[in-house]
Amino acid sequence: MTHLLTGATGFVGAAMALELLDRTPDDLRCLVRGPDAAAATLRLHNALSHAARLYDRADLIPAIAGRTRAVAGDVTEPGCGVDPSALPPVTAVWHAAASLRFEDRYAAEIHTMNVVGAGNVVDLAKALGGPPLNHVSTAYVAGARTGTVTETVADPAVRTHNHYERTKIEGELIVARSGLDWRILRPSIVIGHSRTLAVTSYSGMYGFLSALLVFRRTVERNFGHLLRFKAIPLIADPDAPLDFVPVDLVARDSVTVGLHGPSETVYHLTNPAAPFVGGAIAELFESTGLRPPRYVTGDGQFTSMDRKLDDAVEFYSSYLAYAKTFDRANTDAAAAAAVVRTDAEFPMPPGTVRRFADWYLELIRADGRVSAPARQLFAYRTGRR
Numbered sequence: 152m153t154h155l156l157t158g159a160t161g162f163v164g165a166a167m168a169l170e171l172l173d174r175t176p177d178d179l180r181c182l183v184r185g186p187d188a189a190a191a192t193l194r195l196h197n198a199l200s201h202a203a204r205l206y207d208r209a210d211l212i213p214a215i216a217g218r219t220r221a222v223a224g225d226v227t228e229p230g231c232g233v234d235p236s237a238l239p240p241v242t243a244v245w246h247a248a249a250s251l252r253f254e255d256r257y258a259a260e261i262h263t264m265n266v267v268g269a270g271n272v273v274d275l276a277k278a279l280g281g282p283p284l285n286h287v288s289t290a291y292v293a294g295a296r297t298g299t300v301t302e303t304v305a306d307p308a309v310r311t312h313n314h315y316e317r318t319k320i321e322g323e324l325i326v327a328r329s330g331l332d333w334r335i336l337r338p339s340i341v342i343g344h345s346r347t348l349a350v351t352s353y354s355g356m357y358g359f360l361s362a363l364l365v366f367r368r369t370v371e372r373n374f375g376h377l378l379r380f381k382a383i384p385l386i387a388d389p390d391a392p393l394d395f396v397p398v399d400l401v402a403r404d405s406v407t408v409g410l411h412g413p414s415e416t417v418y419h420l421t422n423p424a425a426p427f428v429g430g431a432i433a434e435l436f437e438s439t440g441l442r443p444p445r446y447v448t449g450d451g452q453f454t455s456m457d458r459k460l461d462d463a464v465e466f467y468s469s470y471l472a473y474a475k476t477f478d479r480a481n482t483d484a485a486a487a488a489a490v491v492r493t494d495a496e497f498p499m500p501p502g503t504v505r506r507f508a509d510w511y512l513e514l515i516r517a518d519g520r521v522s523a524p525a526r527q528l529f530a531y532r533t534g535r536r
């Protein structure tokens with residue numbers, strides 16, 4: 152059997168590809184940007200081998216070489232720029248490619264990737280005869296909602312905070328109306344590997360850490376060591392859960408629900424034992440040399456310095472200020488029916504968030520620049536190491 156994946160050179164997609172290699176005897180064809188299949192395959196193999204080593208799964212490298220190949224394509228092109236007749240029969244399509252940008256200046260690009268791209272993947276799946284489509288979305292299509300979020304297709308009326316959340320809602324709606332056998336897979340905030348702590352991404356929690364570092368360095372340039380004494384206000388609810396979930400748990404749940412779960416179903420790939428904002432944020436602030444913040448509910452009293460931090464972390468408001476938990480009934484039922492190892496929870500006692508943060512900050516320290524992880528990521532994805 153052959154699975155077709157998008158986004159397999161990325162953080163979540165690579166982990167899903169490794170999980171499929173581990174748990175099935177199947178082949179993987181991965182849609183990868185590149186001038187031709189050979190160049191795209193080289194880049195794919197680099198990315199997957201890099202992730203396998205980081206996750207202590209170098210034993211999968213022969214399977215990567217033997218059972219994965221790239222097809223050159225681009226989800227922003229009609230039909231993803233792929234000739235369907237050049238592919239073998241496809242058992243399932245797994246769509247993880249997306250833009251995780253959120254800033255206004257990238258609005259058109261984000262829309263093209265996450266909305267037009269979802270439509271192009273649907274069209275490609277139809278041209279391939281309509282295999283099931285496992286579409287990776289985000290639990291934060293819930294936007295500003297609070298309380299328990301159920302596993303139902305995103306509500307277009309929900310208040311969102313940025314283009315990313317909005318386009319992920321639209322992507323879900325396209326998939327749910329496609330007429331294909333779809334599943335929507337919704338990770339929360341994906342962090343590094345549960346055992347090795349390693350990560351190949353600089354978004355989510357890692358983007359937040361980078362924003363804190365840039366903020367601290369900017370303030371130090373202008374005001375010296377003021378931040379050693381001053382707690383900056385942060386608009387957040389310290390008692391809200393902060394749903395960090397390790398990438399290997401997301402991959403395991405994805406493959407479980409993608410292979411065994413009923414279709415036309417939404418699945419939360421979240422962590423019921425996630426920490427709370429108060430403790431987790433204190434650890435993230437401390438890891439970057441900042442005092443834990445002072446929690447506030449609005450920006451009325453903000454100084455210009457406070458506003459700088461607020462601007463830098465605005466993207467994360469859905470995580471921080473709107474207390475919600477994600478129902479996992481569908482995911483847990485699929486795991487139970489498939490009799491898959493069910494340690495769905497990843498408890499994060501005090502100090503755990505700090506360990507994940509330190510792994511990432513070490514990458515930055517090794518290079519001296521905040522953009523180091525982004526460059527390293529680019530280097531291995533392009534094969535220019």
Ligand SMILES: NC(=O)c1ccc[n+]([C@@H]2O[C@H](COP(=O)([O-])OP(=O)(O)OC[C@H]3O[C@@H](n4cnc5c(N)ncnc54)[C@H](OP(=O)(O)O)[C@@H]3O)[C@@H](O)[C@H]2O)c1
Pocket residue numbers: 157158159160161162163164182183184224225226227246247248249250251264287288289290319337338339340341342351352354355356532
């Ligand atoms: N990371 C998280 O915390 C998180 C949380 C919830 C949901 N998600 C969802 O998980 C999915 C994957 O996210 P991620 O963190 O793995 O992102 P990522 O590391 O940035 O990976 C994005 C992937 O998409 C590919 N891609 C980008 N533009 C493309 C295009 N035009 N055509 C084909 N492929 C393209 C990238 O390929 P290149 O190598 O060519 O750049 C890469 O493989 C997304 O749907 C995201 O919304 C992520």
